[in-house]
Amino acid sequence: MHAEPMGTQQAVIATRGLTKHYGPVHALVDLTLDVRAGEIFGFLGPNGAGKSTMIRTLLGFLHPTAGSATVLGLDVTTASVEIRARTGYLPGGIALYDELSGADVLSYLNDLQGREAVRRDELCERLQMSPSVLRRKVRDYSRGMRQKIGVIQALQHDPELAILDEPTEGLDPLMQQAFYSLMDDLRAAGRTIFFSSHILSEVERICDQVAIIRAGHLMALQHVDDLLARRKRKVSLRWRGSAPDLSELPGLADVVVKGDRIEATLLGEVAGFVRAIASPSLEDLTIEPARLEEAFLEFYAGDEASEEARG
């Protein structure tokens, strides 16, 4: 699937037909997308879908087989050093220098970055990495603490673009909330975040736009709100007396009547549905919020069904 690309002038990341093959393995296939300045872009897919390949191509670790990509207006194949100078990157399952302290790791990586660590103190405070914790050797850190160091090293120099590969992996729920709040603040400050994850709830919580990838193919590229607006919702209605027949109501499916209660799936827009059922006999109405998970599963189910049909 191709979404219509926006103007590349405002795109912090722009790919056009980006393709990466490892021999017979097609890790990325004809990927075209744009990430606009100041947005949090969620890149969704299960393990092996091509998320890390995409990120590594953007950073110049991999060379595209076909197509092109620019980051901050710079070509990924010819200007990767310049791109990395203006980018913060958190690799998935980051490996650190066990023999150094947390503070030394941050200083060393920032020295190599060559920019002042203007956000380090704030990040350490928000992610609860106290000076005493930072003085300890990384080898003594828990997985969550390592992940926090990973997040801090990626953002400490206040990059224009942060590329974060599964950033909340290993963080406890409190730290996840702190991280989400941090993302909100970065967006407010005009920073761009490219965010890879397979945790749908967090993508739904913080992302503006989302791309869903499967086996290297782009399955969807939409704003989260648009994606959710078209999703199925479970609805439950309770009536005074016996329930009316709603099976003919447009946009409603899987209608099950249980006495005074009706359970169904709403496919269309909510406002029209509410108008259609408005009645003094209606005692209770519950509409479950649409979930990205359902959208995600739907894209995957659809793809699997088509593969089965082809097979």
Next chain:
Amino acid sequence: MNLRLFVQTLRWQRIRLLAVGLAAFGWGALIPTIYVGFSDAFREMVDSGFLPEELLSFGSGNFFSVPGALTLGLQHPLAIAFVGIFAIGATVGAVAGERERGRLEVLLARPISRRELYSTLMTAAVLLVGLIVAALLVGQIAGLALQGLIDEVQLGWMPLVFLNGLLLWSAFAAFGMAASVSFDRHQPALGVTMAFVLLNYFLEILGSLWRDVQWSQNYSLFHYFQPGEILAGKADPYDFALLGLAIAIPVIYALAVFPRRDLAAPS
């Protein structure tokens, strides 16, 4: 060349450098002592026909002259082990090892080109190798002084011996780095480099022990490390040029191949 990376690379090696440097110094100092203690006995064994002379020669060295003993000390497996810790161990792990540990991408997420990374690590390896070779030679000079043999060697040639040793071990370091940038894992890089060094060593020792296949030494880089000849004032520029070429080839290969390689996620 990235100065911060260079300094940190040396810092990580400092304890190992100190330990190996002291051991190399001690080994170097021991050689003149062994020469003084056993040279006459060895000569008698050879003269009496008890031992063939070849068995008391090792590579280009022997125990029948001070320069020969110094050469033997520098080509002995112990000396090779000391220098090899940095020329082989440190180089093969520099890229492939970091990649296997998942730390290469943390490093390359910074604005450092792969050529800059390679050049920095290669320079650090050459410096470390140079320090160990220097420790061996300083140890030998100290041993000569202790045994009162200092006048038997023209110390003015020592810098050239150092350069000759540095070139030899830098060639192996360059090969190790070339292997390191070629593989995703440490073990294959180590295996290929060890095989290369051992093959060179085998060809050199084989030729020194078995006169019929002396030609095999021509195919060994160790054969172009000739401290005895240099100390005798007979340094051959060809030896230096050939070792220089042996450095240049893997360096050019690595600088060409490493930036073009795909660095997929570590598995």
